[in-house]
Amino acid sequence: MTPIRRVLVIYVGGTIGMERNENNVYAPSPNKLLQKLKFHSQMHDQVLAKKFIGELGYNQLVLPEIGNEVVLYELKEYNPLLDSSNMCSKDWIRIANDIGKNYDKFDGFVILHGTDTLAYTSSALSFMLEGLQKPVILTGSQIPIFETRSDAKDNILSSLILAGCYKIPEVCIFFANKLLRGNRTAKISSIHLNAFDSPNYQPLAEVGIDIKVNKHFILQPTSPFQVHTKLNSNVGLLSFFPTITPCMFRAILQCPSVEGLVLQSYGVGNIPSNRTELLQVIEEAVRRETVIVNITQCPQGTVSATYETGKALEKIGVISGHDMTAEAALTKLCYVLGIPGLTYEQRVLLMKENIRGELTNNNNIY
Template identity: 65%
Template sequence: MEQFRKVLVLYVGGTIGMQQNDKGALIPIPNAFLQKIKYHSEMHDAEKAKKYFRALKENELILPPATGINTVIYELIEYSPLLDSSNMSTKEWVRIATDIGRNYNKYDGFVVLHGTDTMAYTSSVLSFMMEGLQKPVIITGSQIPIFETRSDAKDNVLSSLIIAGCYNIPEVCVFFANKLLRGNRTAKISSDDLDAFDSPNYHTLVDVGINMKINHHHIRKVDDSVHFKLHTNLNSKVVLLSFFPTITREMLQSYLKPPTQGIVIQSYGAGNLPSNRPDILQVLREAVEREILVINVTQCARGAVSNSYECGMVLEMIGLTSGRDMTVEAALTKLMYVLGLPELTYLQRVELMKTDLRGEITNT
């Protein structure tokens, strides 16, 4: 007997649905994406829809049958206005999370169509906002619009729909270029390659080839005792600073002035800052004493913060919190989430930043 699975698609914006204007610039075009995929035979089986699903809504589509998987019916909700991902903010993250939460019990999985520039931030923050997630939430997009003759959009969307509808992967993920990645382990690594994303410190969750290889031992296990819960109170009074050799005391102080309540510092190598700069170290020490959360992550694409070197040990001694192998995107959005949790002491927030909450840190 044929099994049917339902997926909700939130079309937020991004290159995937853009077209060129009269000046040659790519811009989002309202109400065009649905019409494009509705008449694409690989993305909507119109005959099957007429035969079996006369009650389908205008924005509901059905994937053609595929070997070994259930039939996927998906509903597309288009945001207005559509956003270039560079224009994403806390407000949009809360809206996406709220829309998923409102529809959580109605669908088997969720797909978010999103621009690539801030996709790693969105996938990271959604993972922290969704406690007890037991269904797939997959964020995808494309480097080339779906309206172009040659585009990566179709494969990214189709694979995301199939995985979200047919596989038990209870995580916020990014799908791009035949790889499903844990969302809070993802970083954009290229502005012009189709293989634009990587998970530098964690394994892929699914590798898509002729078959789908599900890497079960890398997927987070569901804790059935934890019920799905949304956290929408994000504290945006956080900053990000990548260290550089000529930074001055005054520059660092400007980052740590009110209203800043947390900062992610990208340090050198394995988590090092200059130990021969007492002026810099004093500014950091004073920030910790004022109970500003100072998180230390590495500037390197791969690897983790450690205290193997004297410079790293000094930072630990003055109270900086190690972000270990978190991505910059995960560290910053986790900081927003932790600072937004009510009625916690400073030390409790520090401990949460050190704790693996959603698979964002490798347990050692």
């Protein structure tokens, strides 16, 4: 008997489903993506659907046969469609809840999402979906599917196959033939089709003539599945620059609503240690139990207290973010600060710990 794999596609919005409007700029096109997919021979096979499924729901489609498996997928479109630049933590919660409500009905999930904040959403979901045992794959495109030349179809098709036919129990990003861990990925280009990279971790799968799954890089669940929806959005991100002043720093850290901050320092975690007023502002915030995490500004690498200028942060209680991306560090802060009942010390320990594969812990790093 041919196994039928079920995938839920959550269409959040983004370039992938946009069309040019009367002003010749891209804008969301509600209720059009489903019809586009239905009339695309590589995205829907009516003959196969009748043979194995019978009557389909209005939002259900079947991929052409893949080996010995049939992928039946269902499209859930958000109303209104969201530009990813407008998204925030409440939207992450909505997506996580939709996955939770449908978790037992499907073998995998694909989320169609705008590229600008896709890495933030994937990182957030990785922390919110504990004990995940099924693939959750986020994808999008640099060119809309309605254009003659587009990367959308290949990204959707490969995501559906990976979500339906492979056991990859992680939140991932698929883009340009690579499946990347969601909380290890950042957008690296606004103009190239290869728009995302995971500079500190290997791809989980690579799609070429064959699909190569790198099983030894994939995390396996160690706890039952549960959805965490308590996030604390009172967090920020600040990058060091040569002309920064204590006044600028103080304006952020003395804001009453700021409970956590990601610092992006130079190189392997260095800051201007000869500017004692800056260090004093940071130290005062740590004493007020503001959770402060240090990561590197560099796309690749980690922070390390091997220089005097980096050791200064360790001494005043700033947490090492190891090799986390900015997206992972920020969303992890949202998650950790949202866990009820923890002490400051417990939150600090959680930020140092590798809880979803988001960092590489090294004893030489503070």
